[in-house]
Amino acid sequence: MTTVVCFGDSITARKEGNPSPALTYKLSQKLPNYNFINAGVSGNTTEQAIERFAADVIAKKPDYVTVLFGSNDSATYRLVDLELFKRNITTFAKVIGPSKTILISPPPVDESLQENRSNESLLQYTTVVREVAEETGSHYIDFFTAMYSREDYKELLVGEKNDGLHFGEAGYDMLSDLIAQKLIEINLNHPKKGLLEKVIGLFFEKEK
Template structure:
């Protein structure tokens, strides 16, 4: 049975919200018949934290594919993960997983009015560009979530009130994008 590990921060963490509504991994599992889908998201984490747990939480499952969604916390003003360190950390993650198994996902945009003094889209765009660069240079798969959301008429509908975390509608959107990417990878292989 092929295995997908969804590795990330709070936008990946927790399979269900407090009301029992499915978040990311159950939605992907429903769309990928025959796949085992493992949630390896932890709220508040950066790529620095990810490197400390990648073996136990990801590699030890011998995944067929891994989604990697970090950057919202790396880019936060109080977290101090520079663009250079973020790029280095992403490259180390890809190296440990192998490019053909890695689906790098750029961080989503935020609603800036709700994220005053924490995050802004100009900075997040730079982190998103790093994800694209690492994917291109390593040969990893890539989903440009930042641009996909920014191109919508009102991407704020895909985020909850805090302007940072993905909403139920956002999880529907993201799970469709990830599922489509995985199906396109399967077609090539």
């Protein structure tokens, strides 16, 4: 079974009313032949995450790792500057291995509810994540653009806390779809893709 570790902050960790963290719960439903491990810790910046990286990610011997940070790194009260953020994200990608790494840009925020985060700043962190993906050859998901380009993006950001940052079902549906589609895309190019036909069929059947 393919093991995927989802590494991140509260965006990765929150349950939002689900039996377990929303992201990995939804992914497990969409791709039941995969083993999803949640390695999200609320409040983490990349500086804190790098301290637990070996134990929470590498020790799990994953086939793939999603890396989603930036929401806290960009916050004015705990700012991790862009250069250090880039260095940390690059470290994650190189140690995991670019072919196994799926870098995800941070989501936008509802600025009317967020005093310490701005979409202008988050776009800068998104640019860094994209640059690292290009420079290392890692896989990339532009979550920021996927959500921010929607006219109703603020509605997608409504969750239990309703703080303009921690989203609920709609946001996790979007994020889990993007990750599931990326995993399918990667595995379609895998030399053993024939073994994955059942998994892919299950996903698209659920999407109908």
